Amino acid sequence: MNTTHQQSWTGELLADWLRRGKDFAVLWVVAKVFAFSVALFASLMLKRRMSHDNGIAARGTVRILDNPAIPLHRFFLPERTFPCRIRHATATFLDDAVKGIRSMSIKFSDDHLESPFDLQMNTGERSLFWSAASFLQFARLRKQKWGVEYRDYYRKYPDGLSGAIEALRENPESFSDLRYYCKTPFLYIGEDHTLRYAKYRVVPAKMGTRETGILQSPDPLEIPNQRVAAHNPNGRNYLKYEYRDRLEKGSVNYLIQIQLRTAAADEDPEIFNNMKPWDEEIHPWHDLAEIEITEAYDWVESCKTTFHVGNMPETLGAIPAKSIHDYNSLNYMRAHSAIAHKARLLNYRLFGYPPEIPDNDNRNWSDWEKPHRILNRSYDLPPKN
Amino acid sequence: MSGKHLTHDNDQPAPYGDPDTVHSIYRECIEETKPVPTRERTFLAPRLKGIHHLDIGYSKVVTASPGMILDNLYNFYDGVKDTLHEWWLRLCPRPTAITGTDFRGSSIVGRTTYAGRHDHDKPIHHLRVELWGRTWWLGWRRLAEGYSGFDGRFELPYDLRAARSSAIRKIRAEISQTTYRFDRHGNRSRSFSLAVALPIKKSDLVGMRYDLRDIQIELWCYRPDCYIPRVKIDDLQHEAPEKYVEGRNEAITDQFIPVELIKLKHVTMLRADPNALTIEEIQADYPPNLTTCIEARLPGYSRSDEFFGERMMNGMNALTFEPIDGEEHRYRVVNWGYQGYDHNNVYAFPTTEMDFEILPGDHAPRPLQITITGALSAFEHDPDQKRTFYPTDGERWLQAKRVARSVGGLISEVDDHFARTHVNVEQYAIAANRNLRLNPVTWLLLPHLKEVSLIDHTADRMLISQEAGYIPRASALTEKGLKHRVRDALGMMNWKGYRPMPVINDHHYYARAENLFWDITYEYISEFFEHNAADIRAYWYEIFAMSEDLVSHSVPAFDREAHLRGLEGRAYEVASRRLNYWTTRFDHQPQMPTGSYGGEPRALSPITQAKDFAQADPDDWENLKEMCCYAIHHATFLHSWVNEHQHDDIGEVLYSCLGLRFGEHPDGVMHPESDHRIAPDPLRATQMLWWSNLLSRTEYGAITKNPDGDVNPRFGELLKAHEAEFRSYGVLVDNIESRTNI
Known part of the structure; x- marks a missing residue:
């Protein structure tokens, strides 16, 4: 009897191990194939990032705050200061005036690639996808045409739609007044060696700054339509111009905040779900660091500036993922995307940088286009008789 | 249900011999003319695929040998396919347990x-x-x-x-x-x-x-184009909201093929030569009915006053007798004719008023006079002409009774059969099927409401349609008149306050059987409600939604004032009398509060106006029981009664038909039976006999037999417990069908 039980137990363990092995193998293959495909077909051939091509980089400093509410971590030592580089962008379209997701990425170094700590964030507390599998669906169902995209995706996945409603911004006044969330949690193993999970967000340093661009009474059927309205006076680069102008007048300050929760042995996987924000009553946001941005970079440097989720200390890194349905698989895929970054930088080096986005009437557009060149050729008219 | 036995009055003359002999002949004829038992199927027997393949002309029956062989082969193929399918289902069972362990996210x-x-x-x-x-x-x-x-x-x-x-x-x-x-x-x-x-x-x-x-x-979508609440069926074969059970189709194939073949033969002969058959020849080809059987053994009895009164009280007509003020034991019956409704000028359909003497005790009604209002011949079309006939009028009296029987036949067919049971029940069927699913009332009500929408859909073509339907071509009512009349009838019918017909005397077997059935149904429902009270309350929303559908789709209430407004003189009088007729016939209670929809009062009362039982009116519980009782009663007993007596009362062309033609004589329909110019033409005659056989002799789905296992057996048990009493009223409980499906 005991032997039978033992055999059964062993069999189940073996089956579970095999399942897990298969799940992880699928995840690994998917991540690699996806990264390689992006590297080959988007980055190397088309100079494209995954989505956020339309952006502006800037530099400044980041200072870690002395906040006793945050367990001590050797990387986030109080008063530690880093040079930093940020990049704001509008997702997908090469047009700042579309109804779109805006992003902020931070490097704790003033280098276009290397850094001890990178954060990539988007507007909205919820995301549009929640796992590698759902991200692949998201990518497959984009079907963009003339500024309308993800219609099929939103029809199938109402959570994706509600995430979009929360994340899209329409005619924000500035990149600087938006709130950016790093929705998928990361590890946080402090000096006390307690396993915790952390989420980050960036808010304007000035308290009470009104966030602009939030959709008012959004019509779910209209969410796929991200087109620039006919009466919209904003140009294709208005947010980048505004940010550059703002920096010329003075610094722009942000606050990095962190939300922490202690890991449990029987953790509910839903806590890793980026569609489900943690309860702020139980897991409040704590001020982690101050950012002061002082100078905007030009287009070329903005293009070069690249962020990678792998740029993190091990104790602050991505949470290991088990399958493509694991909520942490998103960061796993991001971690495998280094090849795509390198491919894009290689393209720049070999074939030059993409052209700056022209201020023309080619709205709702998401492909590179070169502005008309001034030919500056002269010719003589034949003399009149 | 079967026929009823006669009880002969001791104070009446007995011109047909010893009353016991008459009684035994009557009983024997009822037994002899019962539906034929299921026939044996042979390899080369004609095939009928389903009820909706029937037609008053050429039904889709496979009769040719090659066709039958092919049909058998197809059936063999179908059988093999079904067997394989069943085997496949068994091979790939659907588990009840849900697969999986983690249902989060x-x-x-x-x-x-x-x-x-x-x-x-x-x-x-x-x-x-x-x-x-x-x-x-x-x-x-x-x-x-x-x-x-x-x-x-x-x-x-x-x-x-x-x-x-x-x-x-x-x-x-x-x-x-x-x-x-x-x-x-x-x-x-x-x-x-x-x-x-x-x-x-x-x-x-x-x-x-x-x-x-x-x-x-x-x-179960409502037809948007219909004058009454009907279900939308675009394609009966493939897009109907329900299907006949297999047994229903098999029963009609088994029981009806012989009759169908007779009609097919007649239609073929008459299409070739309209005079190829006489009415007598046509009649002789069909199985005997009650009147032909009696007439063969007691000549003249089926046309007697005694038999007339008996059939008016306990036959297909089951008329409503109204006491005449100031006259003891005197009752009047009105059968409203074409007045006020669109009609043709080929058939007579006058209003008939019949006075009867009905003595207390076990006495059949004795006709005293018949007043006929309306045209009786092709030469006088005055709808107001009124003539009264008495038993002393000899031949005229016999002719007046024939007219009264025929008018009664059409009225029973249209008002009692089609309107009161078929389309009336269909409106409950639609509302119930649209809304009842988890509430226990589902398994109480739905078995009695199934298939009615299908047969009604078939009736639209075979019975009602001006081009292809039987009634507009064999009676005075046109399709337009029929629809108007059915709508008026529905406007008078409401589940609330309905009570079975009051019993007039011991001989009123119809009313006694109806009351008994009503009481048993109510007992069954009360017991059911008691056992399932918690779930009925828990899923009260379904009752609310059903009530909303019932009221909002019911026809406008028959508003007496609105109908009479603006009328004067003769028009006012006719309209007023017509309203009185409807009110009496369907026990309409104008004071009963009904629902409204779109600002217009509707015929039906709401069951409840609360989505949640906690907010429901205290009367709502009783309302629901009453509505269930009404729907079941109409779908089962009432329909079975009127349907199964059709063969008895309109199964002989010359005795009664749905429309007597005006003919060519100045007296019109007031002429002897031997004048076949006033009888239906041979084609209509064979179609009429086909109809009466179809409706009365193709039974399937008795409550007590419960062949589909959908009726709660408790209902059958209660009926069986009263079998002897039903039998004493001439009703066989094993013949009460559980639903309106033919």
Whole structure:
């Protein structure tokens, strides 16, 4: 009897191990194939990032705050200061005036690639996808045409739609007044060696700054339509111009905040779900660091500036993922995307940088286009008789 | 149900011999003319595929030998296919257990709504929704199950790992109607009839919510173009909301083929030569009915006053006798004719008023006079002419009785049969099928309301249509007149306050049987409500929704004032008398509060106006019982009665038909039976006999036999307990059908 039980137990363990092995193998293959495909077909051939091509980089400093509410971590030592580089962008379209997701990425170094700590964030507390599998669906169902995209995706996945409603911004006044969330949690193993999970967000340093661009009474059927309205006076680069102008007048300050929760042995996987924000009553946001941005970079440097989720200390890194349905698989895929970054930088080096986005009437557009060149050729008219 | 025995008055003369002999002949004829037993099927026997293949002309019957051989081959193929299908179902059973262990984080969501222009955004509540996975080796895995909510929305959690298992080849969501069956011990089981199956790409399941969006289902939609509440059926074969059970089609094939072949032979002969057959020859080809049987053994008795009174009281007509003020034991009956309704000028359909003497005790009514208002010949079309006939008028009296029988036959067919049972029951069937699913009233009510919509759809073509229907071509009423009349009748019918016909004397077997059946039905329902009270209350929303559908789709209430407004003189008088007729005939109670919709009073009263039982009016519980009793009563007893007596009372062309022609004589229809110019022409005659056989001799689905196992056996037990009493009224409980399906 005991032997039978033992055999059964062993069999189940073996089956579970095999399942897990298969799940992880699928995840690994998917991540690699996806990264390689992006590297080959988007980055190397088309100079494209995954989505956020339309952006502006800037530099400044980041200072870690002395906040006793945050367990001590050797990387986030109080008063530690880093040079930093940020990049704001509008997702997908090469047009700042579309109804779109805006992003902020931070490097704790003033280098276009290397850094001890990178954060990539988007507007909205919820995301549009929640796992590698759902991200692949998201990518497959984009079907963009003339500024309308993800219609099929939103029809199938109402959570994706509600995430979009929360994340899209329409005619924000500035990149600087938006709130950016790093929705998928990361590890946080402090000096006390307690396993915790952390989420980050960036808010304007000035308290009470009104966030602009939030959709008012959004019509779910209209969410796929991200087109620039006919009466919209904003140009294709208005947010980048505004940010550059703002920096010329003075610094722009942000606050990095962190939300922490202690890991449990029987953790509910839903806590890793980026569609489900943690309860702020139980897991409040704590001020982690101050950012002061002082100078905007030009287009070329903005293009070069690249962020990678792998740029993190091990104790602050991505949470290991088990399958493509694991909520942490998103960061796993991001971690495998280094090849795509390198491919894009290689393209720049070999074939030059993409052209700056022209201020023309080619709205709702998401492909590179070169502005008309001034030919500056002269010719003589034949003399009149 | 069978016929009733006669009791002869001691104070009446007995011109047909000893009353006991007359009685025994009457009984024997009832026995002899009962429906034929199921015939044996042979390899080369003609085939009828279903009720909707019937036609008053050429029904779709396979009669030629090559066709029968091919049909047999097809049936063999069909049988093999069914056997293989059953074997396949057994080989790939659908498990009841749900596969998976972790149901957090992933779910299927959606909303079930009606389809179509008028209903497209209206939610369908409490539909069964299941998520199924099919494995590579063709097994089934149940991934999720549940029901849509009041708003039609559903959310079914499933195990993502189980759904994305590599063992699963494809996934689909199934939306089903819930039906119930009983075994012989009364144990109930559920079954689901698939309404929609939606394939889902396995790769689309990536966790969180997957939205099936609005699932539009054409489920028991109301016809938008109809004058009365009817179900929308575009294609009876493929798009009807329900199907006849197999037994129903088999029963009609087995029982009706011989009659169908007779009619086919007649139609073929008469199409070639309209004078190829006489009415006598036609009549002789069909199985004998009660009157021909009696007439063969007691000549003249079927035309006697005694028999006339008996049939008016306890026959197909089962007339409503109104006491005449100031005259003891005197009663009057009005059968309203064509006045006020569109009609043709070929057939007579006058209003007949009959006075009877009905003595207390076991006495049949004795006709005293018949007053006929309206045209009786082709030469006088004055609708107001009024003539009265008395028993002393000799031949005229016999002719007047024949006219009264024929008018009564048409009225029974249109008012009592088609309007009161068929379309009246259909409105309850639609509302119940649209709304009842989880409430226990579902398994109380639905078995009695099934198939009525199908047979009504067939009746539209075979009975009502001006081009192809029997009544507009064999009686005075046109299709327009018929529809107007049916609408008026429905406007007078309400479940609230309905009571069975009052019993006049001991001989009033119809009323006594109806009252007994009503009491048993009410007892059965009360018992049922007591046992299922908690669930009936819990799913009260379904009752509310059913009530809303019933009221909002019912015809406008028959507003007496509105109908009489603006009329003067003779028009006022006719309209007023017509209203009186309807009020009396259907026991209409104008003071009864009814519902309203679109600012217009409706014929039906609401059952409840509360979505939740906690907020319901105290009377609502009783209302629901009353409505159930009414619907079951009409679908079963009333329909069985009027249907099964058709063969007795309109199964002999010269005795009674649905329309006497004016003929060519100045006296018109007041002429002897031997004048065949006033009888239906041979084609109509054979069609009429075909009809009466079809309606009375193709029984299927008695409550006590419960062949489909859908009726609670308790109902049959209660009826069986009163079998002897029913039999004393001439009713066989084993012949009371559980539903209106023919």
